[in-house]
Amino acid sequence: MSCFRYARQASFWLASAALLASSQPAAAQGQVTVYCSILEEQCREGATMFERATGIKVSMVRKSTGEVYAQVKAEASNPRGDVWWGGPGEPHLQAAEEGLLDEYRSPKLAELHDWAQRHAEQSKFRTSGIYLGALGVGFNTEMLKKKGLPEPKCWADLLDPAYRDEVQIADPSSSGTAYVFLATTVQRLGEEKGFDYLKALHKNINQYTKSGIAPVKATALGETAIGIAFIHDMLTQKLQGAPINTVAPCEGTGYETGSVSMIKGGRNAEAARRFIDFTLSPEAQNINAKLKINSIPSNRNAELSPDAPKFSEIKLIDYDTPRWGSPAERSRLLKKFDTEVKALPR
CATH class of the missing domain: 3.40.190.10 (Periplasmic binding protein-like II)
Incomplete structure (x- = not known):
């Protein structure tokens, strides 16, 4: 050999x-x-x-x-x-x-x-x-134009009666994305005013989905005009060609x-x-x-x-992740949302 x-x-x-x-x-x-x-x-x-x-x-x-x-x-x-x-x-x-x-x-x-x-x-x-990931709002530009609706800039804008049945978000009991929104709202406004906001927004919600990504895809497909989700997820759909624009709400927002x-x-x-x-x-x-x-x-x-x-261009609140992640606080907020918001008629 x-x-x-x-x-x-x-x-x-x-x-x-x-x-x-x-x-x-x-x-x-x-x-x-x-x-x-x-x-x-x-x-x-x-x-x-x-x-x-x-x-x-x-x-x-x-x-x-x-x-x-x-x-x-x-x-x-x-x-x-x-x-x-x-x-x-x-x-x-x-x-x-x-x-x-x-x-x-x-x-x-x-x-x-x-x-x-x-x-x-x-x-x-x-x-x-x-x-x-920063929480924000995504909207389908074609749907808003077709329906003659303004582009939202702030959280407060989503309460406009013109958006009735045009806003979608996940259920905070099943979605971490939606729970961040719930906690952000309570931290930003205080609990009483925060839940008043959620009750008013409830009138404009067309569906509480199971997954946080569902409103993103529904907005991209034109199944809803506006979705509340993480901005980076909305941007992914935009980069894939969906007619979506995103906004970091003017009052400030939380993050995951x-x-x-x-x-x-x-x-x-x-x-x-x-x-x-x-x-x-x-x-x-x-x-x-x-x-x-x-x-x-x-x-x-x-x-x-x-x-x-660019986080430097987004107004972020001092989001308290440990507080909202504590078992007592998270369980309490979710129960309160179910009984005081989700159970309301639309």
């Missing part, structure tokens, strides 16, 4: 052995079950990237933030999920306080912006920040700290930790720029889409 042929075969077997060795830990860990509360496209792309990088099989379930919180709570005695990926931080913080999440200090935390590191510290490292958490008692703890490390990495967060999703990534080394909202 020639030296060249021997060396080539040796290289082949060494490479095969290395591949086998690298795949053995992933095979031993089996899979990771991820409850995903970001856009479905992000969920799919992230799962594919992680599987290719690690060999660990991802079982992905896409649900709204409130639905995942309810599922994690219902499964507390027999957890079926390992990771909760995405969605506003308040339900994550509530789950953390209720003992539904495990502490995990990812080595990637040092790479994150200060606001994301503070979010992890506030949760006692039971959840970590992966993106920021998108989060990722490790579910307590999950069956695949090591794989879960590796998946969380992945979500905090630049590679995973660059999915946003790739898919033209314009939230603000938490990793300092991740790409920021040139189309992302």
Whole structure:
């Protein structure tokens, strides 16, 4: 056998052995079950990237933030999920306080912006920040023009009787997006005036959807004239050609700290930790720029889409995420919304 042929075969077997060795830990860990509360496209792309990088099989379930919180709570005695990926931080913080999440200090935390590191510290490292998104209003320009309706500029504008049955938002009990709106309204106006505003707005709501992304897509399709959602989600639809404009309301607005958490008692703890490390990495967060999703990534080394909202140009309130994410406050507000607002006739 020639030296060249021997060396080539040796290289082949060494490479095969290395591949086998690298795949053995992933095979031993089996899979990771991820409850995903970001856009479905992000969920799919992230799962594919992680599987290719690690060999660990991802079982992905896409649900709204409130639905995942309810599922994690219902499964507390027999957890079926390992990771909760995405969605506003308040339900994550509530789950953390209720003992539904495990502490995990990812080595990637040092790479994150200060606001994301503070979010992890506030949760006692039971959840970590992966993106920021400002709440706002999106409107279908063609529908407003066709119906002769003005373009809203402020939260107060949405109470105009001309918008009756023209505004859509999700249900805060099932949607983290809508809960941020509920909490923003209460913080901005005070509880009494805030609920007066919500009752008045109720007259103009055509539907409380299950998912926070539903009003975004309905606005893009012309199924509703106005949607209340995160500005970056509306911008994604605009960049895809939908006749949408967005506005950060003039009075000021709240924002979400998108989060990722490790579910307590999950069956695949090591794989879960590796998946969380992945979500905090630049590679995973660059999915946003790739898919033209314009939230603000938490990793300092991740790409920021040139189309992302400029937070310096948005009037933000000093949104109190830990307060609105506390179990007592969140449960109380949701119950009050159901009984005093959602139950009203329109």
